[in-house]
Amino acid sequence: MQVLKFGGTSVASAENIAKSCDIGLRALENGPVVMVVSALGGTTDALIKAGRAAAEGNLAYQDILQELEQRHLTAAEELQLPPAPLDTATAVITDGFLELHRLCDGIASLQELSSRTLDRLVSYGELLSSQLVELHFHSFWLDTAWADARQLIRTNSRFGNAEVDIATTSRLVKEFQALHPGDSWIVPGFIAADAHGNTTTLGRGGSDYTAALLAAALDAEKLEIWTDVSGMMTADPRLVRSARPIARISYQEAMELSHFGAKVLYPPTIQPVMKRGIPLWIKNTFAPDDYGTLVEVAPPRAATVVQGISSIGNLTLLNLEGSGMVGIPGFSKRLFEALARERINVILITQSSSEHSICVGVNAQDAAPAQVAVDEEFATEIAAGRIEPLRPERDLAIVALVGENMKDHPGISGKLFGALGQNGVNIRAIAQGASEKNISTVIRAQDVRKAINVLHEAFFEATKKQVNLFILGPGNVGSKLLEQLARQQPHLLEKLGLQVRVVAIANSRHCLVDENGLDLTAWPEELAQASAQTLAEFKELIISRNLRNSIFVDVTANPATADIYADLLAKSVAVVACNKVAASSDYAHYAQLKSLSKEFNASYLFETNVGAALPVIGTLNDLTRSGDVVRRMEAVLSGTLNFVFNNYDGSRPFAEVVRQAQAEGYTEPDPRLDLSGTDVARKILILAREAGEVMEMADIKIEGFLPPACLEGDVEAFYAQMAAHEAHFKALYDAATSAGKRLKFVARYADGHAAVGLQQIASGHDLYDLRGKDNVVLFYTDRYVEQPLVVKGAGAGAEVTASGVFADIIRAARL
Incomplete structure (x- = not known):
């Protein structure tokens, strides 16, 4: 004898009932079959809802029952039964719902729904579905009997979740078998009866238990649980998209998994078949050829440590x-x-x-x-x-x-x-x-x-790690970053095992979100049509989504954005910042962010704050972590200023060269931050802090070269004043040239002090031949005393800066 149990989804419609019966007919090739049937999917919940409505005096129960009756009648018609079985099915369904209406009318009159009455109410789901299945199955296989589970399974009177009398149940099943030798049975699951004949139920999911009890009593060859997934899974597929079936598993492991929420199997099911060593298969009604899961006494040793x-x-x-x-x-x-x-x-x-x-x-x-x-x-x-x-x-x-x-x-x-x-x-x-x-x-x-x-x-998934990015600021640098991510996604998955997904892109007006990962080829158009969202709402979005391996990427220069870093780090969301505001803010805030990063195992990386993609901060960190002490730093840290002074020779106005730098994307959104020295001061402050110095922005001496009038008014006034003071800039250039030197805006740190300012650099100095938009940093340490450690390269430009942000993302993802 084989016992096959079909769940609610497997009999939810005429089409599904036909599929379940086809599976039963195939099983008949190996001997008689017992088919245990659940209620049509959703019926039990609807009956409970009707009962509760009736108890509250709400006449909505009548509509619920009418909808359920029509659903069952439709299923009977769509099964295309021969005339006589169809008439029988119609009569069974009509009589059943007539009894249900009377029962609910009584509940409404008493305005009370006891556990005993509820068990009787919900039993109709399995009683009706099993008789419908039996009529369809009988039209293909004559030796079929409908067995009322209330006459086979004996329980106590604990309504709602009755305890089974195993000995009496076994005797009753064997007696029924003696009356129907060689027949196949169709049995309603979930329901039973106590010693007084009152209907009881075995708890939600109890149809599995019904099947296991019958299999044990009949000493069946096997028990098959037919459901809507291809076996027990490594995790709940509703929560984990990459969950996969477990081919073979022990009774003990299956019991543990079912107890801890594996919905595919009702926990008590294991015990009866485990005692008798009956193999238990979990199969998919809608993919019957899939292997499924075999639960057995001694499965082969699993390839994974965790099942x-x-x-x-x-x-x-x-x-x-x-x-x-x-x-x-x-x-x-x-x-x-x-x-x-x-x-x-x-x-x-x-x-x-x-x-x-x-x-x-x-x-x-x-x-x-x-x-x-x-x-x-x-x-x-x-x-x-x-x-x-x-x-x-x-x-x-x-x-x-x-x-x-x-x-x-x-x-x-x-x-x-x-x-x-x-x-x-x-x-x-x-x-x-x-x-x-x-x-x-x-x-x-x-x-x-x-x-x-x-x-x-x-x-x-030892070879794959999912990383979820929330990117704020898809401007010049941000858009280049998204292009690079789109190009490199396949490479990152293949070579590094990183499945990098951009979950959200936001600017100051809109926010585009897709938890499954955005299409990085269509985001500009989609972002323009996306809903509005404030910065506070964007922060809450990141926290509320609560995705694993989340990284917030700040590609703005907005001071307000830096204020949300602490909240994100405290939720173990990594922060990658192109924005220099946070790292150059009050030392207490800078120290708090570093501390939160350690406390909550969330990376806080800001390599592009200094030198775009150059490994300046990384090199400095490597020096200090290895025990070296930084004594002095000398650097050109503004790609903008280096570009300007490398391209200004007095033949065209200084203001025109600055405009060119802004047009080519080398300046901050407000170029005055660059030319005033503020941006360079922030950078040397960050380096001094990373070297271990407790220092504030006010401690940085800024030796400006702009006439005071240039810093008054807006950006256009700034350009107008530079044009008006062209003679000043020409004099600076001529003084340096006549001495055989070049102008460089230099940042200096030594002995706890830091300053930035325009200097004349002589030939032979490490800064003299710095070309284009390049940056350079000279580290003088206990190990590099006379000959400094030099980090040099392009220090500005959207493409380069984006690559630096990208590198920080990968660092955060791999930690």
Whole structure:
């Protein structure tokens, strides 16, 4: 005998019923079949809704029942049954819903819906669907019997989730088999009856359990659970897009996964077939040729250490704490007895070795009665101050790793905690059994999606890491960055295992979002049509999406944007900043950001703040991390000013050369920041801080070369004043040229002091031959005393700066 169970989606329509019956007919080639059938998909929920509406006196229950009746009649018609079976099906459905209307009318009259009445109400879903399936199946296979599960499965009278009398059930099943030797059976799942003949149910998902009980009683060759996925998955596919089926798994592993939320299998299902060693297959009704999952006694050793990742939501932790518990036996016993009296199921248990606290996890709906029961049990100790009143922590969930092989591999817990910690997922409690088949962590419910994806990536996708970018500022540099990302996405995936997705692009007016990754070829048009969003809303978007490996990329010069870095870092969102404002702000703010980066394992990278894509900050960090001490720095840090003074020779106005620099994208949006020396001052301040100096912007001496009038008014007034003072700039140039020198705007740091200003550089100096828009930094350290370490190259330009931001993104992604 083979037992096949078909879930609600497998019989949700006439088309699906036909597919399920085809699977049953194929199975008949290997012997008689027992088909256990759930209600048509969604029927049970609709019946519960109708019952509750009736209890409230809401006549909407009548419409619900009429819609359900029509759905069942339509399914019968679309099955194209022969005339006689169709008449029988119509009569069964019509009579069934007549009884349902009477039942709900009675509920409405009493305005009460007891558990016993609810069980009777919802039983009609399986009763009707199974008879419909039997009539269709019978038209192909004559030796078919409809078996009322209420006559086969005996339970106690705990309505809603009855406990099965295994011995009596086994006897009743064997007696029915004796009356129908060689026949195939169609059986309604989920329902049973107590010793008095009252209808009971086995709990939501109980059709799986029905099938397992029948398989065990019949000593079946196999049990097949037919559903809408191709087996048990490594994670919930609704949460993890890359989840994949598990081909073979042990009973114990399957039990752990089903207990911790693997919806494909109802947890009690395993026990009856495990006792008898009956193979259990989980198969896909809509892809019947897929292998599915085989649950067995001793599967081959899995290739992965972890078999699957699962979760339970709606969890509340109950913490019993107090110094009066230490060394006193009996506290645990009293705690669990108090919970047992209220029939509260304990999902997770953990206790500190100090015996100062016991922590248990329960379903959220059980938290309030649990708190009352436990506080009453320990009222004397609470009043005496020996223990604290029970403290519930809500809105939590369990995420569990499951696998037989974990016990043989050290470091699994470390990898688990490291992966979660790097993504800002805080662990509230931990539980691991001595068998090491399961490691359970309690986390915030809102972090479940992120946590499961992070762990799936860590344990099942070692060659691939998903990175989610939120980019603010798609201007000159930002648009070049997006072009580079679009070109390099395939390379990053193939060579570095990084699946880099741009999730959001925002400017000062609009925000374009797609959690699955934006199309980087069409974003300009789409962004123009996107919804408006403020900076505060954009920050909340990043935090609320709560995606793994998130990186915020600031490609603006907006001071307000720098104010959101701290909130993002505190949520373990990495920050890559082209914007210099934060790193050159008050030292306390700079230090806070660096501290948050360390505390929450979130990178804060700003290489392009100094020297565009040149590895200036990276080199400096390498020097200090390796124990070297920076004594002096001398640098040309403005690609703009270097371009201007390399191209100005008095033959054309100084203002015209500056305009050219702005037109070619070498200046800040406001070129006065460059020419006033403010931008260079920020850069040397950042370098001094990275070298270990506590320094403020006010400590930087700025030796300006612009006439004061040039800094008054707006940008156009700035250009007008430069033109008016052309003689001043020509005099500076002539003085340097006549001495055989060149003008360079130089930043200097030594002995805790820093300054920036225009200097005449003599031939032979490292700064003399600096051409075009190049930058250079000379590091004089304890190791590089007389001959400095030199970093030199292009220090301005949108393409170059974008490449520097790109490099920081990759650094953050690989940490």
